[in-house]
Amino acid sequence: MVNTDETFVIVGGGLAGAKAAETLRAEGFGGRVIVIGDEGERPYERPPLSKQFLAGKADRDSVFVHEPDWYEQADVELRLGQPVVHLDRAAKTVRLDDGTSVRYDRLLLATGAEPRRLDVPGADLAGIHHLRDLAHAEQLREVLTEVGRDQGRLVIAGAGWIGLEVAAAARAYGAEVTIVQPSPTPLHRVLGPELGAVFRDLHAEHGVRFHFGARLTEIVGQDGMVVSVRTDDGAEHPAHALLVAVGAAPRTALAEAAGLAVVDRADGGGIAVDAALRTSDPFIHAAGDVAAADHPLLDTRLRVEHWANALNGGPAAARAMLGQ
Numbered sequence: 001m002v003n004t005d006e007t008f009v010i011v012g013g014g015l016a017g018a019k020a021a022e023t024l025r026a027e028g029f030g031g032r033v034i035v036i037g038d039e040g041e042r043p044y045e046r047p048p049l050s051k052q053f054l055a056g057k058a059d060r061d062s063v064f065v066h067e068p069d070w071y072e073q074a075d076v077e078l079r080l081g082q083p084v085v086h087l088d089r090a091a092k093t094v095r096l097d098d099g100t101s102v103r104y105d106r107l108l109l110a111t112g113a114e115p116r117r118l119d120v121p122g123a124d125l126a127g128i129h130h131l132r133d134l135a136h137a138e139q140l141r142e143v144l145t146e147v148g149r150d151q152g153r154l155v156i157a158g159a160g161w162i163g164l165e166v167a168a169a170a171r172a173y174g175a176e177v178t179i180v181q182p183s184p185t186p187l188h189r190v191l192g193p194e195l196g197a198v199f200r201d202l203h204a205e206h207g208v209r210f211h212f213g214a215r216l217t218e219i220v221g222q223d224g225m226v227v228s229v230r231t232d233d234g235a236e237h238p239a240h241a242l243l244v245a246v247g248a249a250p251r252t253a254l255a256e257a258a259g260l261a262v263v264d265r266a267d268g269g270g271i272a273v274d275a276a277l278r279t280s281d282p283f284i285h286a287a288g289d290v291a292a293a294d295h296p297l298l299d300t301r302l303r304v305e306h307w308a309n310a311l312n313g314g315p316a317a318a319r320a321m322l323g324q
Contacts, residue, residue: 004030008321009094009102011084011254012110013037015045015307016288018065019314020108020321021076027322033076034102036094040081041134042068047307049137050165055172056141063134087258089281106283106321109255109271110314113248113289113305118157122219127226128242131162140166140243147240148173155179155229155237157216158245159186164199166243167208178209178237180216180229211235248305250290260284263292263301270303276320277313287317 008024010017013035021033037043044063052058071078079096086095093101115130117123129140147154147170154170156163159181167177183189185196186203200210214231219242221227230236250270252262261272261280270292277285277293288310292303 006031006105007103008033008106008108009104010035010108010110011094012108012112012288012290013039013041013043013078013080014110014112014288014310015043015065016112016310016314016317017108017110018043019311020110020287020318022066022074023315023318024322025074025076027319027324029322031105033074034079034104035071035076036079036082036084036096036102038081038083039133039135042066042071042078042080044134045307046132049134050131050162050169054131054137054141054144054166055169056145060134060138084254087254089258089260089284092283104283107285108314108317108321109279109284109286109290110288110310110317111251111254111290113250115244116247116249118216118219118244118246120216120218122221122226125219125221125226126224127240128219128244130244131166132248143241144170144173144175148175150240151176152240153178153238154241154243155239156243156245157229158243158247159183159188159210160190160245160247161187163243163245164203166245167203168206171206171208176209177207178211178239179203180211180214180231180237182213182215184212186210211237248289250292250303252290255279255286255290263303267301268292268303270301272301277317278320285317285321287313 043065048063082096084094085097093103095101115132153176156179159179170177186199188196214233217232218230228238255271263270271286273291274294289305292301295302
């Protein structure tokens with residue numbers, strides 16, 4: 001059993017981090033457990049943000065992993081709204097943005113991923129939205145309500161899961177929706193053309209318009225607000241709001257600055273970990289969206305942005321931190 005005087009620190013307030021903390025206690029770890037999160041919210045799940053919560057079918061409390069009093073009962077310390085800005089591997093400390101330092105014996109990086117931005121003219125206009133965290137979802141729900149009420153137009157850049165789910169919610173609110181996508185079908189890279197066509201037809205039946213084979217090249221504004229988007233084939237689509245849903249990038253900056261091994265972005269990015277989710281530093285693990293795990297059966301590295309990966313990866317990392 002791990003020494004009860006040890007401190008295990010988890011950087012990341014998402015599902016992977018919360019489940020890792022839960023598992024540490026379930027496995028009998030009696031030391032100190034600290035969860036550090038960028039946001040001011042206790043750990044929550046992200047899938048409902050583009051589904052039930054965004055559609056107005058679930059309340060805010062439904063997205064959280066644990067009840068508010070669980071952390072006190074489990075003796076898990078929460079440090080919320082305090083991003084980690086530096087990792088000192090030699091001293092085994094992480095420094096928060098308020099200048100305080102926290103020492104660890106074992107560290108779990110569950111820093112997740114962040115939305116990719118568009119690098120095009122007009123990308124700084126008001127009315128451009130992303131969907132990754134609870135604040136994004138709350139703001140977007142208000143926008144969809146307003147745009148739907150006025151039967152306005154929402155343009156979505158990207159026909160992946162997020163883009164399609166927001167499109168469905170927007171149509172339910174009454175908004176006109178156009179999705180711009182370079183590939184010939186939705187989810188083309190993930191599911192291929194045949195299944196992609198199924199999703200295309202399903203959403204088209206519900207009034208979603210698709211503009212395939214084109215990339216968004218300019219966001220047009222008026223009085224600082226987005227009013228339309230232009231694509232590389234010369235088309236222009238009016239827009240009262242724009243959702244950018246062109247994927248997410250793993251948040252590896254902390255690991256890179258500390259000298260941990262990372263995977264090249266061309267190969268999917270992420271923090272390189274072995275089959276037990278250990279990084280190149282034996283005292284540091286990584287789990288969830290940010291972890292690029294060595295897969296012994298497939299003889300390659302896999303980085304999976306999926307709810308089940310966070311759900312199971314957090315506990316797997318916690319057990320590995322305990323030496324199991």
